[in-house]
Amino acid sequence: MELKRKTIAKVIAAAFVFNLVxxxxxxxxxxxxxxxxxxxxxxxDGEAFVTDEDIRDGKKAFQKNGLMNHGSILGxxxxxxxxxxxxxxxxxxxxxxxxxxxxRYGTEYESLSTAEQAAVDDDVKQDLSGEYEGGNIExxxxxxxxxxxxxxxxxxxxxEGSHERGVPEGMIDSEADARQFxxxxxxxxWFSHTxxxxxxHSYTNDWPYEPAAGNDATGAxxxxxxxxxxxxxxxxxxxxxxxxxxxxxxxxxxxLSVPEPGDVSIFPSxxxxxxxIPVAAxxxxxxxxxxxxxxxxxxxxxxxxGIEEIFGVHILxxxxxxxxxxxxxxxxxxxxxxxxxxxGLFLPPxxxxxxxxRQSTYIDILLGAIVVVTVGGxxxxxxxxxxxxxxxxWLIGNEGLEYLEVGKVWQVGLLAGFGLWAVLSIxxxxxxLDREPVFGxxxxxxxxxxxxxxxxxxxxxxxxxxxxxVTEFWRWWVVHMWVEGAFEFxxxxxxxxxxxxxxxxxxxxxxxxxxxxxxxxMSTGVIGVSHHYWWVGMPDMWVPIGSVFSTLELLPxxxxxxxxxxxxxxxxxxxxxxxxLPFMFIIASGVWNFVGAGVLGFFINxxxxxxxxxxxxxxxxxxxxxxxxxxxxxxxxxxxxxxxLAIEPxxxxxxxxxxAFWCWNVGLALMVFVSVLPVGFLxxxxxxxxxxxxxxxVAFYNQPLVQTLFWARLPGDTLIILxxxxxxxxxxxxRFVLRASEDDPTVEDMAVAxxxxxxx
Numbered sequence: 001m002e003l004k005r006k007t008i009a010k011v012i013a014a015a016f017v018f019n020l021v022x023x024x025x026x027x028x029x030x031x032x033x034x035x036x037x038x039x040x041x042x043x044x045d046g047e048a049f050v051t052d053e054d055i056r057d058g059k060k061a062f063q064k065n066g067l068m069n070h071g072s073i074l075g076x077x078x079x080x081x082x083x084x085x086x087x088x089x090x091x092x093x094x095x096x097x098x099x100x101x102x103x104r105y106g107t108e109y110e111s112l113s114t115a116e117q118a119a120v121d122d123d124v125k126q127d128l129s130g131e132y133e134g135g136n137i138e139x140x141x142x143x144x145x146x147x148x149x150x151x152x153x154x155x156x157x158x159x160e161g162s163h164e165r166g167v168p169e170g171m172i173d174s175e176a177d178a179r180q181f182x183x184x185x186x187x188x189x190w191f192s193h194t195x196x197x198x199x200x201h202s203y204t205n206d207w208p209y210e211p212a213a214g215n216d217a218t219g220a221x222x223x224x225x226x227x228x229x230x231x232x233x234x235x236x237x238x239x240x241x242x243x244x245x246x247x248x249x250x251x252x253x254x255x256l257s258v259p260e261p262g263d264v265s266i267f268p269s270x271x272x273x274x275x276x277i278p279v280a281a282x283x284x285x286x287x288x289x290x291x292x293x294x295x296x297x298x299x300x301x302x303x304x305x306g307i308e309e310i311f312g313v314h315i316l317x318x319x320x321x322x323x324x325x326x327x328x329x330x331x332x333x334x335x336x337x338x339x340x341x342x343x344g345l346f347l348p349p350x351x352x353x354x355x356x357x358r359q360s361t362y363i364d365i366l367l368g369a370i371v372v373v374t375v376g377g378x379x380x381x382x383x384x385x386x387x388x389x390x391x392x393x394w395l396i397g398n399e400g401l402e403y404l405e406v407g408k409v410w411q412v413g414l415l416a417g418f419g420l421w422a423v424l425s426i427x428x429x430x431x432x433l434d435r436e437p438v439f440g441x442x443x444x445x446x447x448x449x450x451x452x453x454x455x456x457x458x459x460x461x462x463x464x465x466x467x468x469x470v471t472e473f474w475r476w477w478v479v480h481m482w483v484e485g486a487f488e489f490x491x492x493x494x495x496x497x498x499x500x501x502x503x504x505x506x507x508x509x510x511x512x513x514x515x516x517x518x519x520x521x522m523s524t525g526v527i528g529v530s531h532h533y534w535w536v537g538m539p540d541m542w543v544p545i546g547s548v549f550s551t552l553e554l555l556p557x558x559x560x561x562x563x564x565x566x567x568x569x570x571x572x573x574x575x576x577x578x579x580x581l582p583f584m585f586i587i588a589s590g591v592w593n594f595v596g597a598g599v600l601g602f603f604i605n606x607x608x609x610x611x612x613x614x615x616x617x618x619x620x621x622x623x624x625x626x627x628x629x630x631x632x633x634x635x636x637x638x639x640x641x642x643x644x645l646a647i648e649p650x651x652x653x654x655x656x657x658x659x660a661f662w663c664w665n666v667g668l669a670l671m672v673f674v675s676v677l678p679v680g681f682l683x684x685x686x687x688x689x690x691x692x693x694x695x696x697x698v699a700f701y702n703q704p705l706v707q708t709l710f711w712a713r714l715p716g717d718t719l720i721i722l723x724x725x726x727x728x729x730x731x732x733x734x735r736f737v738l739r740a741s742e743d744d745p746t747v748e749d750m751a752v753a754x755x756x757x758x759x760x
Contacts, residue, residue: 058184063400276342348428469537585637592629663723670716
């Protein structure tokens, strides 16, 4: 069976419309089914204890003070601190037990007999059971007492500070804000144990696991986990059939005329695009250094190898975990995005031999704008969290949501940067765009970049006033659809473009391969976002949908790995292939994408596993292997390719980059498989045998075995930092051996452009 490019293009368009319909309907349902914010929470006497304004202000305090990058809410956020939903629910049940033990037996709960404890436990579960019927939330006396105690606990912990928990003094500026944050956390705890009207499960499908509150995994979680396993086997068979049935070209070294680096001229716009590389490298180095600090915070909650004894101040007070984590995440996104933007502007002249007028000047302007937005956004995060912007904190300071930390104004700046990049890419690719159909390879690059920008707009559909469940619905549109949709689309498109530039594939053949893989990515990754909706307050309809599409996400990742191995075979067939080092990075990207996003992603996304695992170190392993392993290595591979073309052939030295490559790969493997995943499996066991809150507690992290595993991360982190330092130093070294650019470029100056342009 041979599929034509036009046929695949039509199917992609249909899949895109289908995705929009499903997720658009999901957005409408999100607003209808989000957990309600009651006008008041009243005590047994009917007097108001908490208002809806208190809950909304608590959400603002949560975001403004960066608490999502210290702990998590509804399982989403950082894993250093507590999950506030699980923590407040556990505290609620503990204080209710204390209240009933004192009221009924005049003693502490721990002093009661087994039978008396069981009676108290039943009273607590009885208070917490039942569905919401509208109107005010009516607390029992025990619930009111528990809420008061949680307020006090959160004031002491998040306002006064708790270094043993890694909380700096004054993390929340005022006692009033800390109390309102407690009100917000307790509201999420309330809808985690309260059944939906007419339903059998709570708004969060009985998450988090908390036996004392009656929360346990639902039958649907078990059923759809089994369905997912069956579907995986079927998808694997379907994938094999598809690859055997569909005629797709593979890279081949037979009769190749691979252009040598010296055969390719460098134009002014390409020299300008190369300037993105040192900027991205600086961001990369800062990111890995912060990553090392964050890892150490799990060992010394307020110190760093004793420097507080020397300087008399805890590093936690100077650079809190939440701030370091915020910058670490944002720097990771920024250096990868900056590298991809540079690569996207470097490749067009290679394929077209076309240099638009003043293109290099406009590229410099784009780079300058990115630097301004980066400095402004990262600085705004610090200033906003310290109260310098008043009520404008979420606009020009810190929005305070994981992966969307920077203020809305800076997000607009990033969006404008993507728009300018698209314009410059269109100018550079114009000769190809004019000659090829709308499903051509050059168009695919623009669609991939445009989809990144398009999905980013979902981040503008909410404010700090928006219900947290709806906020999480839109936030995951940006975060997950980037990673599983737009980024994967960009990966296959940029690799296809690179293969064409090396003469390993014709443009027509690359278009067909890219389109088929893009179809698979789009058909699974977009709706696959729904596995993030299982426990955040969305209806349980997402459990079957998320299970099916999350399982199918593995299929395109297998194909990408298969393609990477095919590229390796083609590269190995000829001993004179000049671009082996860039291909090492591209192949590593495919392998890590399969391991991190595919294998680890599939495992933790089984509903029954995810119920207990959600927000543990298993997710950390998945995230690092997928983000740095897949997207980071692709970016670094493109850098290597660009540098090899841009440097005088006789002065090219790839030894430092090769050393960095092995430092990164070995370091990432050690970090993930020796430290992070073992901690995650211990957390999973702690959740199974105790409660989710226990698995996220400081007591768990302080266990000797867990601390040993945290120390075991040191070699891997050190290798990653060393590799990045070698990489940054090598860029400085290579800066002085770059070739001069052509002043008046033509298509004949490019070794591959003439062949690409004639490949119709």
